[in-house]
Structure formats: structure tokens, C-alpha cells
Amino acid sequence: MRDALSVIKNDFSKVRRSVMATCMLLFLIIIPLLFTWFNVLAAWDPFGNTKDLKIAVASEDDGYTSDFFPIEVNAGDQVLSQLRANEQMDWVITNPSDAIEGTKSGEYYASIILPSTFSDDMLTFYADGSQPAQIALHTNEKKNALAPTIANKGAEGISANISETFTRTIGDVSLGLVTSLSDFLDQGDTQDALSRIEARAENLQSQLRNGARTARTMGDLTESAIPLLESAQRIIDTPRPSLSDTTRDGITDISASSDALDGALSATRESYAIVGDRIDALYETANISRETRSETLNTLADNVQLNINAYEGLKDTVNTRIRPLAPDEAATLTGQLDEAIAAQESVRDRLRAASDSDSPERPDFSSLDRASSAIEDVRNSGIRDQVSQLAQTLRGIGDTIELPEGDIQLNTDSLAGASAALDDVGATLDQNADRLDDLLDRINTASRTGDLSEIAAIVGDDPEAFAQALAAPVEVERQAIYPVASFGVGMAPLYTTLALWVGALLAAVALRTDVAAKLTKHRPNRFDEEVDLENKTEDDTAEIPSEAPEEPEEIGPFAKYFGRYGTFALVGLAQSTLLTLGLIFFVKLEPAHPFLLVLAGWVSSCIFMLLVYALTVALSNAGKALAVFLLVIQISSAGGSYPLQLLPHWFQSVSPWLPATYSIRAFRSALAGSYGADYWIALATLLLFIIPALILGVVLRKPLANYTSGLNKALAKTKMM
Structure with missing residues (x-):
């Protein structure tokens, strides 16, 4: 040591x-x-002088004109005006080419270009399917190459500052436009604008009401097909096919209602051909007693009566539902339904008479052919086309008002369920029509009084304050643990x-x-220093005082x-x-x-x-x-x-x-x-x-x-x- x-x-x-x-x-x-x-x-504090940071801003905005209000708004120009008064950064207002060129040359840290659709996009942000306004931000990454270890900390802070400042300015402009719109509504063109809105609302309301009636008509027609199928099955006197096999698979939307009714008419027509075969079998079989033949004929007559009742119900539906929508077609269809009913009544009467007769001879049942022919005439009378037209009308109304698909799609397990679902569609359309009634009342009130208090309540008296809230809706309260000053x-x-x-x-x-390998320690002398003998010269030796040095030590x-x-x-x-x-x-x-x-x-x-x-x-x-x-x-x-x-x-x-x-x-x-x-x-x-x-x-x-x-x-x- x-x-x-x-x-x-x-x-x-x-x-x-x-x-x-x-x-x-x-x-x-x-x-x-x-x-x-x-x-x-x-x-x-590297971020304290952002006001000296040059950011170029240019606008290509073409402006925006509303369909309802004849005022032209150029939000891009208003953004530039707002940025001129903003001192958080050194905003340089220029044209797009100079902005990009200045960014390339390093004159500007970045450049912001407002597109030609800026006003249109910004003022229609609420529309379904609209896209947010796109703003082009060009940055010179070469100018901000970060050689020091910490320099890139500034980039994120600067970008955040640009984002918040620009968002606040755009929000201020947007809400200022709402205020301008409010001022416009107080001018002489207010009534014309509101009248156009009212006309559109009334037209849509009329379509909704018609759609509701059409949906209920479709429901009634679908329901009318149920007794037709049931009576046809009873006439045939065989197990009735499941509706899922005959009709249910087709009833998946409104247009399938016409297929359901057409299928029911075909079933009743074909049932009379089977009745003829049953009658032939009764009279050709020798061992059938009179009582058995009479009972079978009475059963067939009762089933034909049920069929007649079903056609009577279909005729009532045509008179109450289709006649108001298509009177000429309804009159033709009603006449042919009457003929089909009369022909079936003739079949019923012949079956009753044969049941009461004791004669083993087969009576004349030519009325069966007339009944089948009359039913075929009903099928060919245009009822299918009429129902399809009703379905197309209802579908068009659904496209107009953009009804949810679930309100039109019929996921039913039977024709009765299809009818109920169509009634629900009608109720939904009526509800939407009622909403439009309320809207029309409010428009009429605004038209008479000029009261825009609802808009004022949303925006308030200070658009700038509201814009500040939009730019930073959440304020973070920073609570530093182990804080540092900067x-x-x-x-x-x-x-x-x-x-x-x-x-x-x-x-x-x-x-x-x-x-050195050796260090020599001297006794104190007038120089009060140690002498390194290993490296001394002759001149150094001559200057050494008379006190003899100690021997060099290893x-x-x-x-x-x-x-x-x-x-x-x-x-x-x-x-x-x-x-x-x-x-x-x-x-x-x-x-x-x-x-x-x-x-x-x-x-x-x-x-x-x-x-x-x-x-x-x-x-x-x-x-x-x-x-x-x-x-x-x-x-x-x-x-x-x-x-x-x-x-x-x-x-x-x-x-x-x-x-x-x-x-x-x-x-x-x-x-x-x-x-x-x-x-x-x-x-x-x-x-x-x-x-x-x-x-x-x-x-x-x-x-x-x-x-x-x-x-x-x-x-x-x-x-x-």
C-alpha cells in the first residue's frame, strides 16, 4: 500500500x-x-419552440352545396383562415405544388393538403356509408434524421401537436358552418327549403302506408290458401302432405305467397279428378253395400262443401284487399271465383242425390269436369301475376325505406306463420309512417315559427368551445410518480x-x-521533491543538493x-x-x-x-x-x-x-x-x-x-x- x-x-x-x-x-x-x-x-425543453416550426398548408377544396339549402360552403378556405390566426406553429399558407416542393427542399417540416372533396366529406360525415375527410400530410423524413440518441423523441410530440391543433381548427370551422346554416334558416328562403323537406317526407309516408296495406293483403291471401289445401286433402281422403313438403319450402319471402296460392288452387283442381276415380270405384265394386256407398258419397259431399267455403273466403279477400288496389283485375277474378263456386255446388248436389238414390247405376258426374275447368280458369285469371305485383310493390317500398331484412324475410314453418309475419311487416311500416308524421309536424312547426332551439341546444352559443371539446374529448390528468422537471x-x-x-x-x-521499475525517495531538501534516479541526467546530478539520496527501491x-x-x-x-x-x-x-x-x-x-x-x-x-x-x-x-x-x-x-x-x-x-x-x-x-x-x-x-x-x-x- x-x-x-x-x-x-x-x-x-x-x-x-x-x-x-x-x-x-x-x-x-x-x-x-x-x-x-x-x-x-x-x-x-425541446418542444417549447414549436411555434417556430414551419408547416405548409394548401387547399384544393371545391366547396359544398346542400340539396336542401342553396348556400355554398368552402370549409377549406375557412380552415386556412383559422390557421392564420393560430400561433402554436408557424403555419405557411401556400398552394399545393409549393407546399410539396418546400417540404422536399427542407424549407418546411411538413405540408398539409386539403383535397377537393374536403367540404363535401366533412359536411356529410353523418350519412350512412360516408368516409371521413382525407387530409394529405407530407413529411420530410430526411430533414428530421435523428443522429443523436434522443432526437426522435421530438417527432412524436410534434405530430401529436399538429393533430390536436388541426382537429380543433376543423371542429371550429365545422360548427361555425352549423351557425351559418342557422342564420340562413332565418332568411327568406327558409320556407322553400322546409317545403322541399316536407314534400319528401310526405312522399315517403305515402309509400309506407301503401306498403302496410300491401303487406296485409299478402297476409290475407296467404291465409286463404290454408283452407283450400285442407279441403283438397279431405276430398282426396288420404294423409295430407306436410306443408314443409309442398309449400313451406317456398314461403321464404313475400314473392312466394303467389306460389302458395297457385299451389292451393292446383291441389283443389286435381282433387276433383281423384273424386271421379273414387266414384267409379264405388259403383264398379260388386260387394259394396248401399249403406257404405251412401256414407262415402255423403262424406265427399261434405268435403266439397268445405272446399266451397274456402273459395268463398278467397273471394271475400279479393273483394276487401285486392279490389282497392286493382279494381278491374279484382272484378274479373271475382266473376271466375263465382263460376268455380257454382260448379262445385253442382258437384255437391249430385253427390247428395246419388247418396239418397237406391239405384246401383252410376249417375252422371260431368259436373266434376266443369268444377275442374272453373278452378283452372281462376288460376289463369291473373291472380298469380296480381300477387307477384303486390310482392314487387312491397319489396320496392322496403328498398326505399331500407327496412331491416328481418322485417321482410319470413322464416315461418307454415302458411299461417307466413300470414302472421306479413301482418308484422305491415305493422312495422305503419310505425315508420307514424314517425314520419311526427317529423312532418316538427317541420311544420319550424316552418311556422322559425324555432331552431334544438340545434342551438346542441351547438350552444360558442362553437369554438365546442370545437375544443371535439379536438380533445378526454382530458388526461397526469399524475407523475417520481416526477422530473423536464x-x-x-x-x-x-x-x-x-x-x-x-x-x-x-x-x-x-x-x-x-x-518506472524503481523509485528513489530522497530526504527532504530545499526543493522538497523526490528524484527518479533511473531517469536522471548528469546535469540533474549536479543540481542535487548535498543530502545523499536513499538507494532506489524496487x-x-x-x-x-x-x-x-x-x-x-x-x-x-x-x-x-x-x-x-x-x-x-x-x-x-x-x-x-x-x-x-x-x-x-x-x-x-x-x-x-x-x-x-x-x-x-x-x-x-x-x-x-x-x-x-x-x-x-x-x-x-x-x-x-x-x-x-x-x-x-x-x-x-x-x-x-x-x-x-x-x-x-x-x-x-x-x-x-x-x-x-x-x-x-x-x-x-x-x-x-x-x-x-x-x-x-x-x-x-x-x-x-x-x-x-x-x-x-x-x-x-x-x-x-
């Missing part, structure tokens, strides 16, 4: 005797603090750590790491190593002390724990000096190059500027093995506040780097000596390095 202290004392004695060495030593101490102070002050304070740990590492590198370049390798490191460490302590005290009193960081900040500087500087010193002692110039490489790695991998989670995986993996990582953590805890023992854990982890430094500088130094010597000789031969 005494020999190591002798080395340190001898080093500073030499520095004291040389003015140049003293200046160099002061330079080594000052450089790190200048690096840190200037960078922290430069990054103190962005520069947040970056101070990184700058301080880098400065101390740079200070260690400069010390390794400026100071020698090798120590200095051990450990004393040489730690003695010279002591010189490095004292330089590092001076660097860190001035640096941290300057941050507190000159830069005014106001750390949460001032002493801990100074202590972190002392520990960091000593560890960095030891690491760089060990690399230089063991590897000479190669060690210095390796120290520079570690500096480059630690700039991005130590987590000083970005969260490690945002960095590539390789950087995250190497971060725990870098001393700067723990130095930055300690500085942060001292500046903003410590959580638990995180400050002391960071310092303790940083101290662990003493182990690899001693292994490299003390243990591996001698085995690497030959390699280092050969490397130095090779560099010397170049006569350049």
Missing part, C-alpha cells in the same frame, strides 16, 4: 512541475462536465454516464499506464498497478465531483437525493476508470479500441433513452452485462427518487464489475504481455500508429 501511495505521490509531483501536464490534467477533468451540462441544457432532466442519467465513460477513455489516452507489480490506478481514480473522482455538483448548482436539476447523486458519480467514475485502465494495461491500444466499442454499445443498450422492451432482442440480452446499465439506474434513483433499495442494488451490481477488471488487469496481464508486445511492435513498424 505504501509503495502504491508513493507512485501516486510521484505522479502528481511530476504534474506539479510541468505547466503543460497541469493544463492537460485540468482538461481531462473539465471535458466530461461540459459534455453533460451542455447536452442536458440543450434537451431541457425532458432534459430525464436524459441526464444517460448523459452523465456517457460523460464519465468518455472521461475514462480520455484519461487512458492521455496518461501512461506503465510505471516497486512490485501490484504496487505499480494499483498506484497508477490511484492516479486514474483521483482524476475520475475530480471529474464526477465537478460534474454532479455542476448539475445541482449550475444546471439546477434539483435531485431528490443530492448526496446520492454525487455518490453515484464517484462509484461510477471509479468503476469506469478501473475497467478502461485494465483494458489498456492488458491489451494496450487494442484495449483502448475495445473501450470505445463498449461506449458505442452502451449508448443504445443501457436503456438510457428508450425502454429496453422497445429495442431489438440482442440489445435487451446484452444490457444486463453492461456497467452503464446500473450506473444509469443509480442516477435515476438519485434524481427522481428511490423505490425500496433499488439505488443500493444498482451500486452493488456496479461494484461487481471490479472482479472482471482485476482478473484482466492483474491475473491476465502477464500471459497477454507477449501478445501485447507483438501488437505494439507491429503498429510501430507502420511508422504511422
